[in-house]
Amino acid sequence: MEALVQPGMVSELPSEARTCETETRSESVTGKAKDYFVFRNGVRYAGTHLIVDLWGATNLADPDHIDRVLREAAEVSGATILHGHFHHFSPNGGVSGVLVLAESHISIHTWPERDYAALDLFMCGECDPYRAIPVLKRGFAPERVQLAEHKRGLVG
Numbered sequence: 506m507e508a509l510v511q512p513g514m515v516s517e518l519p520s521e522a523r524t525c526e527t528e529t530r531s532e533s534v535t536g537k538a539k540d541y542f543v544f545r546n547g548v549r550y551a552g553t554h555l556i557v558d559l560w561g562a563t564n565l566a567d568p569d570h571i572d573r574v575l576r577e578a579a580e581v582s583g584a585t586i587l588h589g590h591f592h593h594f595s596p597n598g599g600v601s602g603v604l605v606l607a608e609s610h611i612s613i614h615t616w617p618e619r620d621y622a623a624l625d626l627f628m629c630g631e632c633d634p635y636r637a638i639p640v641l642k643r644g645f646a647p648e649r650v651q652l653a654e655h656k657r658g659l660v661g
Contacts, residue, residue, distance in 0.1 A: 541629055541630055542629070542658065542660065543629060543630065543631075548656065548659070549659075549660040550656040550657060550658050550659045550660060551629055551656075551657045551658025552608070552609055552627055552628050552629030552630070552632075552656075552657050552658070553627070553628060553629075553633075553634055553635075553654060553655075553656060553657070554625065554626070554627040554634075554654070554655045554656075554657050555624075555625070555626040555627075555634045555635070555637075555652060555653070555654055556623075556624075556625060556652070556653040556654075556655070557623075557624040557625075557626065557638070557641065557650065557651070557652055558621070558622070558623055558624075558650070558651040558652075559621065559622040559623075559624070559641065559645050559647035559649075559650055560620065560621055560647055560648055560649040560650075560651070561620050561647050561648025561649055562615075562620050562621065562622050562645040562646065562647040562648075563620070563645055563646045563647075564644065564645055564646075565599065565600065565615035565616070565617040565620065565621075565622055565645065566593070566597050566598065566599065566600065566615070566617040567600075568591040568592070568593045568600045568602065570644070571591060571600050571602060571613060571615070572589055572591050572602070573644075574640060574641065574643075574644030574645065575589070575602070575604050575611050575613060576589070576604065577640050577644070578611060578626070578636075578637035578640040578641055578644075579604055579606060579611055579637070581636045581637060581640055582626070582628060582632050582633055582634050582635075582636045582637045583608075583631060583632045583633060583636070584606040584607070584608045584609075584611075584628055584632045585606060585607035585608060586604055586605075586606060587605045587606060587607055588604070588605040589602065589603070589604045589605070590602060590603055591603075597617065598617070599614065599615040599616050599617055599618075600613065600614075600615045601613070601614045601615075606628065606632075608628045608629045608630050608632045609627040609628050609629055610625070610627055611624065611625065611626050611627075611637070612624065612625045620648075622645060622647075624641070627657065638650070638652070
C-alpha cells in the first residue's frame with residue numbers, strides 16, 4: 506500500500522486552536538514541522554472523511570440556503586472556512602458546491618428532482634465532522650440519512 510502524501514495548502518496553516526491537540530511530538534524534539542495528522546484510539550491518520558447521502562431531503566435547489574447550512578455545519582465542527590463556491594445548474598435544478606476549509610473541505614451535489622443530496626465532509630485535526638450531521642438534518646429535513654466513514658491517510 507502506498508503512503509498518502511499530504512498536499513500543500515495555499516492559505517495559511519490553521520491556527521493552533523484548530524489543530525490536533527493529541528500530537529505528542531514537537532518540532533524541537535523531532536526537528537520536523539508538525540504534520541497536523543490526528544492520533545486517536547491508538548491510530549494516526551490525516552483526517553475523517555464522512556460520505557453522507559440525504560434521501561427525501563428539501564431545499565436542494567437553493568444555493569443560498571445550501572451555503573448557509575454548510576457554513577453552519579463547518580462552524581459547529583470547529584473548522585475554519587477559507588472559501589465557498591456554489592453553482593446552480595438552472596432555476597429549479599441542482600446545486601454543486603464546496604466550502605474549502607483550512608482543515609480540508611465540505612462538498613455537496615444535489616438532485617432536487619429526486620430529493621437527494623450527496624455530501625463529503627473531510628476534516629483533519631480536532632475538527633469533528635459528526636457535529637455537522639444535526640445541522641444537515643435541520644437544514645435539509647431528510648427522511649433518511651446514509652453515512653459512511655473513512656479514515657484518510659492511515660499511517661501503518
